[in-house]
Amino acid sequence: METQTHEIAAGSAAKGIDVGKLEKELAAMWQPSEDAEGKPAESGVTRVCVLNLVVYAAHHEDRAEIDALLDEVSEQTPSRALILIADREAESGKLEAYVSTRCQASGKGAKQVCGEQVTIEASGPVLESVSSAIEPLLVPDVPVFLWWKDIPHYDDKLFNRLAGMADRIVIDSLAFDHPHSDLLRLAEILRDQPQFMRVSDLNWGRLTSWRSLLASFWDVADYRPHLEKISSVVVEYDPPDVAPDEIAPQASLMLGWLASRLGWEVEPGGVARREGNAIHIRLSVGGQPLEVEFRARDDRQGSDGLIASVTLTAGDGDAEFYVAVNQEWTKLETAARVGDMRAIDRVVSYEQKTEGQRLSRELSLTMRDRIYESTIATAAGMLQAITRS
Amino acid sequence: MSVATIENPLRAGLRMERTAEPCTVVIFGASGDLTKRKLVPALYRLVQERLVPAEFGIVGVARSPMSNEEFRTKMKDAIVQFSEAKRVDDEVWNSFAQGLYYLPVDIGTADDYRKLSELLDQIDRERGTQGNRVFYLSTSPTLYAEAVKQLGEAGLAKAKDKGWVRVIIEKPFGTDLQSAQELNQHIHQYLDESQIYRIDHYLGKETVQNLLVFRFANGIYEPLWNRQYIDHVQLTNAETVGVEGRGGYYEKAGVVRDMLQNHVFQVLSLVAMEPPASLNSEAVRDEKIKAMTAVRPFTPERVRNECVRGQYGAGSIAGKPVPGYREEEGVAPDSATETYSMLTMYFDNWRWSGVPFYIRSGKRLAKRVTEIAIQFKDAPHKLFGADMMEQMTPNQLIIRVQPDEGITMRVAAKVPGQVTRIRDVNMDFRYGASFGVQLAEAYERLLLDCILGDPTLYARTDMTERGWEIVMPVLAEWARTKAEAPFPNYEAGSWGPQASHELLEQHGRRWRRP
Numbered sequence: 001m002e003t004q005t006h007e008i009a010a011g012s013a014a015k016g017i018d019v020g021k022l023e024k025e026l027a028a029m030w031q032p033s034e035d036a037e038g039k040p041a042e043s044g045v046t047r048v049c050v051l052n053l054v055v056y057a058a059h060h061e062d063r064a065e066i067d068a069l070l071d072e073v074s075e076q077t078p079s080r081a082l083i084l085i086a087d088r089e090a091e092s093g094k095l096e097a098y099v100s101t102r103c104q105a106s107g108k109g110a111k112q113v114c115g116e117q118v119t120i121e122a123s124g125p126v127l128e129s130v131s132s133a134i135e136p137l138l139v140p141d142v143p144v145f146l147w148w149k150d151i152p153h154y155d156d157k158l159f160n161r162l163a164g165m166a167d168r169i170v171i172d173s174l175a176f177d178h179p180h181s182d183l184l185r186l187a188e189i190l191r192d193q194p195q196f197m198r199v200s201d202l203n204w205g206r207l208t209s210w211r212s213l214l215a216s217f218w219d220v221a222d223y224r225p226h227l228e229k230i231s232s233v234v235v236e237y238d239p240p241d242v243a244p245d246e247i248a249p250q251a252s253l254m255l256g257w258l259a260s261r262l263g264w265e266v267e268p269g270g271v272a273r274r275e276g277n278a279i280h281i282r283l284s285v286g287g288q289p290l291e292v293e294f295r296a297r298d299d300r301q302g303s304d305g306l307i308a309s310v311t312l313t314a315g316d317g318d319a320e321f322y323v324a325v326n327q328e329w330t331k332l333e334t335a336a337r338v339g340d341m342r343a344i345d346r347v348v349s350y351e352q353k354t355e356g357q358r359l360s361r362e363l364s365l366t367m368r369d370r371i372y373e374s375t376i377a378t379a380a381g382m383l384q385a386i387t388r389s
Numbered sequence: 390m391s392v393a394t395i396e397n398p399l400r401a402g403l404r405m406e407r408t409a410e411p412c413t414v415v416i417f418g419a420s421g422d423l424t425k426r427k428l429v430p431a432l433y434r435l436v437q438e439r440l441v442p443a444e445f446g447i448v449g450v451a452r453s454p455m456s457n458e459e460f461r462t463k464m465k466d467a468i469v470q471f472s473e474a475k476r477v478d479d480e481v482w483n484s485f486a487q488g489l490y491y492l493p494v495d496i497g498t499a500d501d502y503r504k505l506s507e508l509l510d511q512i513d514r515e516r517g518t519q520g521n522r523v524f525y526l527s528t529s530p531t532l533y534a535e536a537v538k539q540l541g542e543a544g545l546a547k548a549k550d551k552g553w554v555r556v557i558i559e560k561p562f563g564t565d566l567q568s569a570q571e572l573n574q575h576i577h578q579y580l581d582e583s584q585i586y587r588i589d590h591y592l593g594k595e596t597v598q599n600l601l602v603f604r605f606a607n608g609i610y611e612p613l614w615n616r617q618y619i620d621h622v623q624l625t626n627a628e629t630v631g632v633e634g635r636g637g638y639y640e641k642a643g644v645v646r647d648m649l650q651n652h653v654f655q656v657l658s659l660v661a662m663e664p665p666a667s668l669n670s671e672a673v674r675d676e677k678i679k680a681m682t683a684v685r686p687f688t689p690e691r692v693r694n695e696c697v698r699g700q701y702g703a704g705s706i707a708g709k710p711v712p713g714y715r716e717e718e719g720v721a722p723d724s725a726t727e728t729y730s731m732l733t734m735y736f737d738n739w740r741w742s743g744v745p746f747y748i749r750s751g752k753r754l755a756k757r758v759t760e761i762a763i764q765f766k767d768a769p770h771k772l773f774g775a776d777m778m779e780q781m782t783p784n785q786l787i788i789r790v791q792p793d794e795g796i797t798m799r800v801a802a803k804v805p806g807q808v809t810r811i812r813d814v815n816m817d818f819r820y821g822a823s824f825g826v827q828l829a830e831a832y833e834r835l836l837l838d839c840i841l842g843d844p845t846l847y848a849r850t851d852m853t854e855r856g857w858e859i860v861m862p863v864l865a866e867w868a869r870t871k872a873e874a875p876f877p878n879y880e881a882g883s884w885g886p887q888a889s890h891e892l893l894e895q896h897g898r899r900w901r902r903p
Binding site for chain 1: 396397398399400401402403409410411436437439442443444478480481483484516517519551
């Protein structure tokens with residue numbers, strides 16, 4: 001991956017951003033490179049843009065990390081990236097802009113496939129109006145994604161303005177520093193503010209392998225009757241360092257998903273209880289009780305906030321379905337045991353996706369994710385019962 | 390395209406595309422090249438991608454004696470060598486290998502099928518595969534009929550209880566029309582058509598599937614997709630390889646049997662077909678056969694005037710000298726087998742009346758490429774002056790099937806400057822550039838489709854027979870005039886015989902350089 005950056009003075013706090021100048025500079029960067037004789041090389045570049053990605057970061061130090069991550073993203077998703085580095089602490093107003101292209105060549109003499117990037121650094125009062133500099137830089141006719149690389153401040157004016165331009169907002173609930181209240185707030189926003197309804201949660205993406213493996217148990221017709229008889233669920237997770245007493249958002253999402261899909265309900269006035277490292281809550285399904293246990297396991301490195309295993313038991317232990325990640329975080333093990341009749345185990349690779357790959361995955365989705373929305377709503381119901389108790 | 394597991398409430402909204410029911414895949418010809426290069430790596434990947442459930446088994450059968458362990462070791466080596474993974478985690482492999490079995494079977498021995506049946510019942514009990522079976526016939530084509538007969542007589546061709554049985558048959562499906570019809574009649578004694586999956590791996594390629602999307606999900610192309618706007622269509626299927634040690638087979642087959650009547654016709658039918666009423670497998674395949682039924686029959690005169698055969702002589706590919714076809718191992722020194730063929734085809738129907746489809750397929754050509762080039766008619770009025778317009782080539786839409794899958798539209802544009810000069814420019818869509826994802830291996834897609842019970846991308850009886858019907862007069866005329874074949878008539882590394890270029894020139898056209 002080759003990145004070509006032009007730092008040009010296309011903005012100032014007093015005059016705003018010269019959008020025309022930035023576009024002109026970008027256009028110049030698309031000129032084909034010259035061969036040894038100074039003629040335009042035949043292989044040239046292919047300018048591709050399948051979406052706009054607006055990235056918000058709160059710290060200047062994030063820029064290097066974002067650049068590295070976008071190198072990876074643009075391999076799969078050539079786009080126009082508009083990076084806004086917002087220094088909210090600074091008192092003085094600042095507005096600077098840089099343009100750059102990211103190119104990858106598929107082979108010697110082959111055309112380079114390139115995406116482009118505009119980085120805007122803004123601080124102080126300029127932040128009030130910086131969204132108006134971003135809007136005209138959006139490439140028309142392709143979707144706009146907002147990646148809010150921070151805890152979403154739903155009441156923040158800048159967040160609201162950028163979210164208003166976006167077709168989809170990418171967040172990461174793994175980074176919630178108050179897992180319970182942040183998730184409850186997210187549920188409220190999803191319920192009350194339909195303009196924010198298209199949300200991509202990177203943490204939800206991390207659950208895909210788990211959900212897929214759990215779902216596959218009941219693709220087998222023989223096992224399906226047991227799904228209605230689930231009587232207990234245990235979710236083990238590594239508690240988040242920032243809030244070790246709270247349930248990791250990923251564990252809440254897992255339970256929220258199971259409960260919303262399978263019609264499990266928090267019993268009216270449902271009470272939760274804490275026993276050592278575990279939080280228990282009683283749900284009901286079709287009038288039958290269902291015990292849920294969130295079990296914190298702080299015994300692994302590098303797995304902060306992630307779930308380690310999910311076990312579902314049907315009836316009085318008639319059947320058990322289990323998915324767990326191994327200690328090294330490289331493999332997922334599944335097991336289905338139905339009475340004495342059958343036990344099928346399987347080990348599959350746990351494809352550790354990089355953050356760039358995860359983000360790319362989210363950028364390929366444009367549909368409203370109603371399963372996620374109902375998951376959040378159900379998880380919030382459980383968390384309310386827990387916080388009440 | 391059908392199938393899913395709607396009744397599983399946890400499946401809804403999952404980003405994984407599709408999953409399948411428990412089953413056992415039985416591969417006949419398990420010691421062959423296809424099994425190790427393609428089939429087992431594809432099945433391994435389906436398991437890793439969690440597109441098939443844990444309740445899954447694979448049985449390799451072939452004549453040579455081998456234990457389960459020996460077979461597993463061979464398959465592990467094959468996956469390391471031929472799949473992208475290049476390394477296999479031991480624990481993951483052991484989990485996969487638990488469901489991998491081998492049974493020595495002589496295709497013609499009834500008792501071996503009894504043993505196979507017992508093994509499959511045992512796998513059903515141990516692995517919960519529920520009596521669902523896919524039999525993949527990857528043996529010599531001469532054994533297909535016997536294998537199906539034995540499966541039928543052993544009771545393996547019919548499903549037990551609520552299960553299902555499907556049989557995948559590799560190409561070539563027959564060696565001519567008569568043998569294809571006989572094979573169809575024979576296997577229909579034991580299998581319903583709905584159980585038969587005639588595989589053509591070209592249909593598993595992403596770009597071929599994209600043809601349907603491209604044509605029928607975009608509103609702008611379909612109105613132009615007819616004789617009013619299209620001057621002609623060129624379909625090129627070029628290989629740089631020679632016969633690769635398969636001289637004996639190729640001597641009997643030739644390019645028409647090997648490539649044209651199956652792969653190329655499948656792609657052609659997707660270009661020429663009418664919009665199907667739905668994506669239901671029968672609706673799509675009905676439209677494909679309807680289009681192929683409209684192909685104008687080849688008369689001896691048409692074969693002489695509108696078709697070209699060729700055979701490569703010595704030459705060079707990518708700077709490396711290569712021998713001529715007649716110097717290849719297993720090939721007769723005076724062989725008259727064609728390694729290149731070009732047909733001018735017409736669809737005598739409302740949409741395509743009078744539009745020639747030039748089809749060429751050959752070995753040892755300049756470049757490995759499969760593409761469809763739709764050439765549109767000239768602009769009706771030479772507004773920018775005859776001289777200027779003469780330099781222009783008409784608009785072309787190029788659909789590249791392999792390699793570098795994508796679509797290019799060639800249009801005229803003004804060269805910037807004070808005078809009006811016009812130049813061709815390409816509007817490019819490349820899969821790799823826009824999606825940046827590794828395209829799935831065709832066998833993976835097709836195996837999964839079969840397990841899911843979706844035959845859309847498989848050839849139906851009528852299509853295989855129609856393919857033969859179309860080419861039989863060509864093969865007959867070329868056989869009759871075998872002695873006149875001016876072979877070799879093209880140099881390895883070229884774009885085929887001069888006669889094929891001359892034929893297009895006679896029509897006032899020229900081959901595109903892919």
